[in-house]
Amino acid sequence: MHARNNWGGSFEMSTSEEVCGYEGNNRDTEWDRAALLGRQDHLDETLQSWVLERSEKSKKTKYVDFGCIVCSHKALKWIFGSIFLAFCVIGLPIIITKSLPKHHPPPTLPDNYTLAIHKALLFFNAQRSGRLPKNNGIAWRGNSGLNDGNDSDVKGGLVGGYYDAGDNTKYNFPMAFSITMLSWSLLEYKQKYVAVNEYAHTRELIKWGTDYLLLTFNNSATKINKIYAQIDYILGKNPMKMSYVVGFGNKFPRHVHHRGASIPNDHKHHSCTGGWNWRDTPNPNPNTITGAMVGGPNSFDQFHDSRKNYNFTKPTLAGNAGLVAALISLTSTTGSGIDRNTIFSAIPPLGPQNPPPPPPWKPIKT
Incomplete structure (x- = not known):
C-alpha cells in the first residue's frame, strides 16, 4: 500500500541528480552572465518570429463571401462609396426637384x-x-x-x-x-x-x-364605263371626230385662245394692243401648246375653233389637272387599281379584311 499523501502532489520522487541539475543551472546563470547569452539569442528569435507572423497576417487581403461571388473588403468599400456618391449627385437632386412645389404657368387666353x-x-x-x-x-x-x-x-x-x-x-x-x-x-x-x-x-x-x-354612290355596276366614255369623247370619239387635247391625234384645235401660243416667237416686243392682231387673225397659232385641253363643244356637240370665242378654245390649269388624274387612273400599262402605299393606306377598312391566300405548295426537300 502506498503511504498517505497529506500534502498533495505527485507520488513520484525526483532523483537528486535532476534536482541538482536544475539547481545547478540556475546557480550557473545567476553567477555566470555569459551563460545568459545563449538564452538571450533564443528569446530574440522567438520575439522576431512573433512580429513577422503579425505583419504577414496584416498583409493578407480579407474577402467577403456572398455565396455567389467573393469580394474583397477594399472593393466592397469602393462599390458602396460609388453608390453613395451617385445617389448624392443624381438621386438627391431628383428627390429635391420632385418634392418642391410646382408652379404651372397660367393658361393662355384664347385668341x-x-x-x-x-x-x-x-x-x-x-x-x-x-x-x-x-x-x-x-x-x-x-x-x-x-x-x-x-x-x-x-x-x-x-x-x-x-x-x-x-x-x-x-x-x-x-x-x-x-x-x-x-x-x-x-x-x-x-x-x-x-x-x-x-x-x-x-x-x-x-x-x-x-x-x-x-x-348617293351607286355601286350596282360591275365596271365603271362612264369615265371611259367621257375620256374617249375628249380624245376623239365624238360627233366632230376631233380630239380636244392639242397635239393628240390627227385633228385637234389649231386656234387655241392662248396669248403665248398665238404670238410668233420672232424675238420682237409686242404690246398688249398689238397682240390683238394675232388674236383676230384667221391663221392657226404659230406655236403649238401641246397637251392643252380646250373648253370643248357646247351641249349640242358643236365646236368652233376660234380664238375670239374662248368658251370653246380656252385651256385651263384646273381642266388639265383633272384630265391627268383621269388618264392615269385609266391607264393599264402598269396594271390596274389604286396603289396601296398611299396616304389612304393607313385608314382602317370599313369591314373585316379577307384573310390572305395560302402560299403556293412546295414539295418538302428530304
Missing part, C-alpha cells in the same frame, strides 16, 4: 381665331339636313328632309347631308368639296383641334357629310 372657329363650326350644325341629334346645338333648326330619296331605289332614302346655302337644296359636289376641306384641315392640324376642344365635333361633322355621300 380671336380660336373664338371664331367655334362660331364657324356651328354653321355646319345649322346646315344639317335629316333627323338631327340631340346635341346639335342649334335650337331653331329641327328635323328636315326626312322624305328625301323615297322615290329612289336607295334603301332608307337619301336622308342626311348638308344644305348648300340658304335654300333647301343639297348639291353633292360642293358638299364633297366642303367635307374634303374639313378632312384635310383635321389631318394637318389635329393637335390644334384637340387643343381648342373641337376635334370630336369636327369628326362628327365630317361623318355626317360622308354618310350621306355614301348613300
